[in-house]
Amino acid sequence: MAQDIAFYKDWFAQYVAGYAQEDIETQRYLDLKRDHTLRVFENASLIAETLPLPEQTLKIALLGALFHDVGRFEQFSLYHTYSDRDSVNHGYLGSRILRSENVLAEEKKEIRQSVRAVVALHNRLVLPRAIPQHIREATNIVRDSDKLDIFPILVANFIHDGSKNDVVTMGLQDCPSAYSPNALSNVLNGESVRYAEMQYVNDFKLLLSSWVFNLEFSTSMQILYKRGYMESLLDTLPDLPEMKKVKHAVRNEMQRVLAGYLSEEE
Ligand SMILES: [Fe+2]
Structure with missing residues (x-):
């Protein structure tokens, strides 16, 4: 039987808790991605509710938002960086994790595959032309939501020039x-x-x-x-x-x- 979004939010919280670190600084990096994810999920909900989406596409978009950065935790644990260039593509890694953790086991195959595609594609510079419309739409919702969350963080960096940060600039x-x-x-x-x-x-x-x-x-x-x-x-x-x-x-x-x-x- 298909699960509702609350079930997956719980799963995500537990999954992230599995990476908990004693070192406060390291934990802070993980918290950043967890909090970012939850805000992206809220943005995606706001965008999706104004669109005439079929129920299945809505679910794919919301799960795509919730899991878009699920690969970040394993990426940080293995490579101690969020730079894809210096480690792995976190979109692909996230998609693989969804499969290996069997997170979406209770969803229809169509939903399972589409959510994994959204996660794999969310960080592409340009989306491939040949993808099904519902995957394109869900991925675009996640990409807009992601941009809306990162935007003020990047702008704050231009304003508080006391705390210049090479990661961001x-x-x-x-x-x-x-x-x-x-x-x-x-x-x-x-x-x-x-x-x-x-x-x-x-x-x-x-x-x-x-x-x-x-x-x-x-x-x-x-x-x-x-x-x-x-x-x-x-x-x-x-x-x-x-x-x-x-x-x-x-x-x-x-x-x-x-x-x-x-x-x-x-
Ligand atoms: Fe991402």
Whole structure:
């Protein structure tokens, strides 16, 4: 018999508890991923409830959100890092763990396989073209939810410059007004900035600004807007004429997507 979400939330809590560490610092790293997961799950619930989803796709999306980072705990325990480049792809690892732990044993094969696919795909730079529509939709819900959670964490790092952290700023050069012309033109053309192209911290800010062009659901944009995340990012951009253009392009895109929502609010 299929289980409800509460059953899987309990399973997740127990699974994470199995990795408990005596060392407080190490435990803190694990707590970060547990708390992140629960917030991503909440974001996914908010997005999913506004979409006309078949019940099965809804379940796949919510389980995908709950398990998207289930591989992080084993990754950290084996390699002491969350860097996939320096260890393993945590999406694939998570998908394998769901199978080896037999977590979804009581679900239909279709659900089991789809949830594992969502977990395996959630961290892909670009989703493969040939995936079934319900897997694409569920994965996109998880990806938007993930972005919404990481966004304020990254922005906070730009604001509290006392606590610079290489993990978060990826070793980029922090020159107050330096940026890469390519990153700028990407945002101004409504395109994504690529991670590999970043050279300065300002490029990272431009990359995050460009997320406004690749959120999949208007509910995600509403959340981004309501929580004030994008405005606090735009506030950290250097005071240069070209950055005013960036703010303009980003706000325009938000307004375009939120047109219906904003007029309803008034
Ligand atoms: Fe992840």
